[in-house]
Amino acid sequence: MASANIQRLRQRLQYILKDSGIILNGPNPWDPQIKNDRFYARIFANGSLGLGESYMDGWWECDRIDDLITRIFLYNIKSTFKINLPVIKDAIRARIMNRQNRQRAYYIGEKHYDIGNDLYQAMLDARMVYTCGYWKDAQDLDTAQENKLDLVCRKIGVKPGQTILDIGCGWGSFAKFAAERYGAHVTGITVSKEQAKLAEDRCAGLPVTIRLQDYRDVNEKFDHVISLGMFEHVGYKNYRTYFNVARRCIKDDGFFLLHTIGGNISTTSTDPWIERYIFPNSMIPSVKQIAVAGEGLFVMEDWHNFGSDYDKTLLAWYHNVESHWNELEDHYNDRFHRMWRFYLLCCAGTFRSRLNQLWEVVFSPNGVPGGYVSIR
Numbered sequence: 001m002a003s004a005n006i007q008r009l010r011q012r013l014q015y016i017l018k019d020s021g022i023i024l025n026g027p028n029p030w031d032p033q034i035k036n037d038r039f040y041a042r043i044f045a046n047g048s049l050g051l052g053e054s055y056m057d058g059w060w061e062c063d064r065i066d067d068l069i070t071r072i073f074l075y076n077i078k079s080t081f082k083i084n085l086p087v088i089k090d091a092i093r094a095r096i097m098n099r100q101n102r103q104r105a106y107y108i109g110e111k112h113y114d115i116g117n118d119l120y121q122a123m124l125d126a127r128m129v130y131t132c133g134y135w136k137d138a139q140d141l142d143t144a145q146e147n148k149l150d151l152v153c154r155k156i157g158v159k160p161g162q163t164i165l166d167i168g169c170g171w172g173s174f175a176k177f178a179a180e181r182y183g184a185h186v187t188g189i190t191v192s193k194e195q196a197k198l199a200e201d202r203c204a205g206l207p208v209t210i211r212l213q214d215y216r217d218v219n220e221k222f223d224h225v226i227s228l229g230m231f232e233h234v235g236y237k238n239y240r241t242y243f244n245v246a247r248r249c250i251k252d253d254g255f256f257l258l259h260t261i262g263g264n265i266s267t268t269s270t271d272p273w274i275e276r277y278i279f280p281n282s283m284i285p286s287v288k289q290i291a292v293a294g295e296g297l298f299v300m301e302d303w304h305n306f307g308s309d310y311d312k313t314l315l316a317w318y319h320n321v322e323s324h325w326n327e328l329e330d331h332y333n334d335r336f337h338r339m340w341r342f343y344l345l346c347c348a349g350t351f352r353s354r355l356n357q358l359w360e361v362v363f364s365p366n367g368v369p370g371g372y373v374s375i376r
Contacts, residue, residue: 069349168230
């Protein structure tokens, strides 16, 4: 009876995959090789959470997880699965609670960004930029990330001596770059203790201040405000608050640059596996949600989408982790390794399929006289 049920579930899953070119135990590098027959029931019971957890548990292998995920989203396979319990639970929590309120502000720092600077130093570029690189005119990760930091500085027109608030400063990559290259005075805030400590060390001797601080507690004026890869942690209930903070902290002739992952539709929760294992309380905004949050506070001057560059960035991070794993394996077990691999390659697939975008949006408080000149 058990084997008959497994066969039925396997056939059902293969039927769902029929138009995608994905073959269970097939010959292609994107074909999953099933090692445990309990995989099928787990997928139908828990959807994407079951897919990720079963990979972490070694129930299936795949040479090209990024290609597998790309095909899943290109052919909209996820929509054929019934809404399952983890999705329902997350949706209810998101509606009832403000999961990104002040009391929870430091949770993401503890759970994701504090897990180990050694991991991030191995994975990232030399400047430790944990956001999408800009691969125009770049052949390697270091150049792509330096190009991105320079692009941000040029978009907001940084001049020597100007002050910049960096909301979600990470390990100080932008602050260090803007101070060294443009003579800016940067105040960076983060909710990660490990980021703050290393950022202070990396920016020593420069006109840079690093604070362990929630964005809601900043109440000073700066020439410009930038935020690179932090808005994904704000939450839809706080989008307006976030834009209000940016507005009160920027001088009337400055620029606010928002660099964020974006989604094609408005949502109020995130993928259950990402929520549980990678970015708790995270959420990807839509164009509509950003526009509504900034309405009446800013003039939108420029909207730049280079989401396909995140595919390249994530693959570069993946290869860095794999090539340095022998230096990391004493601190991180095999299940963590599989989790982290699945995270990076799965995310690469979401950008390759154009499910996710990467936006840099430039705002001004009152509009640029004569118009803003877009910089690429």
